[in-house]
Every structure is written in structure tokens, then in C-alpha cells.
Amino acid sequence: MSRWRIDIRRNQASVLWSEKEVNAKNWPIVKVTLPADLKGVKPGEVPAHLLRDIQPEGKLHWRAADAYHAMRAKALADNIKPFKPTSAGDTYRSLAQQTTVFLQRYQKQPIEGASTRTWEGVKWYKKSPTLASLAAPGTSMHNLGIAVDIWSASGPRFEWMLANALDFGFSWEVVPEEPWHLRYTAGDNVPPAVQAWLDSKKAV
Known part of the structure; x- marks a missing residue:
């Protein structure tokens, strides 16, 4: 089966929680600033050289990919495992x-x-x-390679996302319906947490 298959059904009972719980959250929503090299790019037709593979599957715009990997490293260090996209097709999507x-x-x-x-x-x-x-x-922000849907965004994983996503330049877009959907909003202004991760990679 193609690695780009996107499930058309979601078990919402396992992903979401009660409406009362969701509405009690302080959902951070930040306006998107696009990286300069995405200006003028048609959504769904992002050039291959602007995309980067992410772990364990999928692709994102390289700025978003750096931010995702930095966030993922922090999540794994905090014992939020696994921390991954719901599928490869829930990262960058072509038109x-x-x-x-x-x-x-x-x-x-x-x-x-x-x-x-x-x-x-x-x-x-x-x-x-x-x-x-x-x-x-x-x-869709997925068509620009700056959105990623996080697997099983509920319970401790969601609480971690809520506490940490902004530090890595991510925020929500469709709330409370899509707690899994994060988009990279920082453009070319690399968040300190992401820069620290990049510096640590250079030091190895």
C-alpha cells in the first residue's frame, strides 16, 4: 500500500476527549509567518529542494522540519513516546x-x-x-509543508504539546476539532529552542 495513503476515518473516541475538557484548554493560536522561500509558491507544488524528510516518515518544509525534529527530540527526552505524524500523508501533501x-x-x-x-x-x-x-x-497548510498532524494527540501527549509547541514555533489552527493539527508559524525567525537543538547537532 502506498506510503502516501491517508486514512479517511479517525477513531475520534480515542483521539478526542469530552467537549468540556477541550473547551477548558488555553489553545495557543498564532498567525502564520511564511518562510521567505515559500513566498509565491503555489500550495501543493512546493519544490523538492525546499522539503526535507522527517522522522519516522513524511516531509516538511525545511524550516518546519528543523522545528519538528527539535520538538520531537524534546518530547522523546520527556518520555513522550512515540512522537510522530499520524501518517506520511499528514505532513506535506501535494495538490x-x-x-x-x-x-x-x-x-x-x-x-x-x-x-x-x-x-x-x-x-x-x-x-x-x-x-x-x-x-x-x-x-491547507499541509500543501505548503508547514503543518503536521501528531499521532494520538490526547492525554499526556496533548498536555505536553500544549505546554511546549509554542517554544518550537508551532501552534494550533482548527480548535477544538483538530487537536492533532499543528502548523509552523515562525517563518525564518528560528525559535531559541530550535536553534539550541541545531547547535547541539553541530557540536556532535
């Missing part, structure tokens, strides 16, 4: 990948009460409430 999954989850035929997305001027309806929501192709 074709985003379109494929979008068409799996949404349809043009109206569904009463369904959540919707607008894509190319047309309203699309989510096929089932059990499916995770997805941005329209070309509008």
Missing part, C-alpha cells in the same frame, strides 16, 4: 494528494446538516460526520 482525499470525503450532492467546504466556487458536502474534516485543495 494531487489533497484532491484525492478531499474527493473521498466530500461530494457536490447536498446532504442536509452536513458540514461543507467551498472549492473552486462550488459548495461540497462532507459525506459522513464520522470522517475528519479536510481543507479544500490548495488551502
Whole structure:
């Protein structure tokens, strides 16, 4: 099976917690500053030289990749294991990948009460409430390589993310619906925690 397969269903019972718990959180949301080399890049068509492999799978823009690896190193050191993307397809997504999954989850035929997305001027309806929501192709931060969905973002792992993500230049975007979805917001202003990790790698 392709390493780019993206699960179209999520076991929300294992990922989310009670609405009361979620709403009690102080969700940090920071406006995105893009790295300079992404200016003018079409979402979903990020040049290969701007992408970097991340552990254990997937790709991100190189600035986001550095920040992710620094954050992951801290998480593992704090015994938050594993700390990884939900899948390779939940890191950078090409426009074709985003379109494929979008068409799996949404349809043009109206569904009463369904959540919707607008894509190319047309309203699309989510096929089932059990499916995770997805941005329209070309509008997702995944299409720029600056978003990563963290596996099993609940319990101690989520609490750790809440306490540490900002230090590494990450913040949330869609809350409380997507606690797993982090986007890199720091642009070319490397956060001190990330710079410290980079310096430690040079010293080895």
C-alpha cells in the first residue's frame, strides 16, 4: 500500500476527549509567518529542494522540519513516546494528494446538516460526520509543508504539546476539532529552542 495513503476515518473516541475538557484548554493560536522561500509558491507544488524528510516518515518544509525534529527530540527526552505524524500523508501533501482525499470525503450532492467546504466556487458536502474534516485543495497548510498532524494527540501527549509547541514555533489552527493539527508559524525567525537543538547537532 502506498506510503502516501491517508486514512479517511479517525477513531475520534480515542483521539478526542469530552467537549468540556477541550473547551477548558488555553489553545495557543498564532498567525502564520511564511518562510521567505515559500513566498509565491503555489500550495501543493512546493519544490523538492525546499522539503526535507522527517522522522519516522513524511516531509516538511525545511524550516518546519528543523522545528519538528527539535520538538520531537524534546518530547522523546520527556518520555513522550512515540512522537510522530499520524501518517506520511499528514505532513506535506501535494495538490494531487489533497484532491484525492478531499474527493473521498466530500461530494457536490447536498446532504442536509452536513458540514461543507467551498472549492473552486462550488459548495461540497462532507459525506459522513464520522470522517475528519479536510481543507479544500490548495488551502491547507499541509500543501505548503508547514503543518503536521501528531499521532494520538490526547492525554499526556496533548498536555505536553500544549505546554511546549509554542517554544518550537508551532501552534494550533482548527480548535477544538483538530487537536492533532499543528502548523509552523515562525517563518525564518528560528525559535531559541530550535536553534539550541541545531547547535547541539553541530557540536556532535
